[in-house]
Amino acid sequence: MPAIEDSGVVVLGWWVSMFTTRVRIALAEKGISYEYIEEDIPNKSPLLLKHNPIYKKVPVLIHKGKPICESLIIVQYIHETWKEGYPLLPSDPFLKSQAAFWADYIDKHIYQVVKLTWDSKGEEMQKRVEEFLGYLKVLERELGEKPYFNGESFGFVDMALICYYSHIIGFGKIGNFSVEKDTPKLFAWATQCMKRESVSMTLADPNKIYELLIEIRKKNGLED
Amino acid sequence: MGKDDVKLMTMWASPFCMRVKVALAEKEIAYEEIQENDLLTCKSDLLLKSNPVHKQVPVLFHDDKPICESTNIITYLDEAFPAKPLFPECAYGRSRARFWADYIDCKVHPAGRAIWSTKEKDEVEAAKNNFLEIMKYLAGTLGDKDYFNGDKFGFVDILLIGLTTWFPAYEKYGDFKLEDHYPKLAAWITRSWARETVSESLTSPEKITNLVIMLRKMHGLE
Numbered sequence: 001m002p003a004i005e006d007s008g009v010v011v012l013g014w015w016v017s018m019f020t021t022r023v024r025i026a027l028a029e030k031g032i033s034y035e036y037i038e039e040d041i042p043n044k045s046p047l048l049l050k051h052n053p054i055y056k057k058v059p060v061l062i063h064k065g066k067p068i069c070e071s072l073i074i075v076q077y078i079h080e081t082w083k084e085g086y087p088l089l090p091s092d093p094f095l096k097s098q099a100a101f102w103a104d105y106i107d108k109h110i111y112q113v114v115k116l117t118w119d120s121k122g123e124e125m126q127k128r129v130e131e132f133l134g135y136l137k138v139l140e141r142e143l144g145e146k147p148y149f150n151g152e153s154f155g156f157v158d159m160a161l162i163c164y165y166s167h168i169i170g171f172g173k174i175g176n177f178s179v180e181k182d183t184p185k186l187f188a189w190a191t192q193c194m195k196r197e198s199v200s201m202t203l204a205d206p207n208k209i210y211e212l213l214i215e216i217r218k219k220n221g222l223e224d
Numbered sequence: 225m226g227k228d229d230v231k232l233m234t235m236w237a238s239p240f241c242m243r244v245k246v247a248l249a250e251k252e253i254a255y256e257e258i259q260e261n262d263l264l265t266c267k268s269d270l271l272l273k274s275n276p277v278h279k280q281v282p283v284l285f286h287d288d289k290p291i292c293e294s295t296n297i298i299t300y301l302d303e304a305f306p307a308k309p310l311f312p313e314c315a316y317g318r319s320r321a322r323f324w325a326d327y328i329d330c331k332v333h334p335a336g337r338a339i340w341s342t343k344e345k346d347e348v349e350a351a352k353n354n355f356l357e358i359m360k361y362l363a364g365t366l367g368d369k370d371y372f373n374g375d376k377f378g379f380v381d382i383l384l385i386g387l388t389t390w391f392p393a394y395e396k397y398g399d400f401k402l403e404d405h406y407p408k409l410a411a412w413i414t415r416s417w418a419r420e421t422v423s424e425s426l427t428s429p430e431k432i433t434n435l436v437i438m439l440r441k442m443h444g445l446e
């Protein structure tokens with residue numbers, strides 16, 4: 001009997017993972033059908049361990065039996081394989097390089113929101129909130145007056161950042177800051193992004209993310 | 225300034241600058257090199273203006289437009305100058321090349337630095353073992369091929385080869401020889417260095433090792 005992963009497109013993911021969300025947004029923008037398999041983290045499936053033996057992490061896209069790992073690499077693969085439909089990346093090499101630069105910046109600096117919510121409190125938390133807001137403000141300046149980071153249309157950098165939004169909202173409640181008040185342009189941008197079905201149908205419920213963050217913080221002794 | 229005016233801002237010890245120089249040589253793209261000599265105390269106005277976010281070399285200027293981050297620069301060069309491609313043709317091959325590029329960028333240089341930046345014996349030993357564990361996966365993906373890219377020297381080869389100028393320093397302070405653990409990987413280093421594009425673009429490992437000795441003295445480790 002053929003293995004499930006040999007037929008078409010399969011995504012191994014986890015509802016909490018912003019990187020899984022990123023890939024699912026890209027697939028939705030392209031109108032690509034796929035089989036979604038929810039991993040029971042931390043009990044990782046043999047399928048995940050087989051197809052991502054080095055990092056053992058979601059998301060993994062399996063296309064005709066071949067695995068592609070790392071979400072930004074997956075999005076680029078989708079862009080290069082399914083050339084019709086919505087363009088996920090600019091065609092101009094310079095604009096593409098700028099998109100790649102900012103996506104990399106986002107993963108270097110915004111990803112820390114995950115660690116910040118899991119392992120800090122009090123004064124240390126506040127110091128790191130300030131640093132985190134600094135990175136959001138850099139992104140806000142890069143956005144400028146454009147509706148999207150990609151210009152007039154939703155693109156690679158928008159996809160790279162919006163997938164963090166539920167976590168940023170949850171972190172805001174814990175770290176006592178507000179995207180709406182502290183980075184109003186980013187708030188407007190995120191509101192715009194969420195009108196897209198690919199985002200609204202895929203982004204994790206911010207309340208569920210917040211509840212999970214509180215649960216983890218309680219386990220780590222950071223909440224009463 | 226005419227069309228395809230290419231400049232590269234570099235610093236001699238940076239393996240990330242070296243890899244861009246190899247890529248430019250492999251693609252036979254003429255360029256002007258602008259050397260930053262003092263990154264520790266005084267970065268030039270041009271660097272601060274063209275890379276305001278990270279303030280780091282390398283920076284490539286193509287018709288005065290700056291592109292930053294070495295892996296990003298090399299990807300850009302391969303698209304803007306399609307002759308002599310560095311990437312595999314098919315989308316899956318490209319995704320594998322990007323995967324190993326990301327692995328190399330995240331792991332190799334920091335792991336190597338951990339070996340020489342301490343004098344505690346158990347920390348050095350742990351750092352050495354971590355470095356060798358990282359090399360294990362690279363040796364595994366190289367396998368019996370001449371190059372990571374297959375028969376042709378390509379993207380992943382270019383990204384890793386610049387970092388190998390620092391390997392003799394890691395071996396000196398970690399007290400190991402890479403060829404004892406991964407002979408095929410060591411053979412790949414020798415094979416790659418035999419290419420003129422590589423030997424003329426990379427700083428000599430002796431010069432890098434002398435820099436590491438100086439840095440250790442500065443931090444009271446020698």
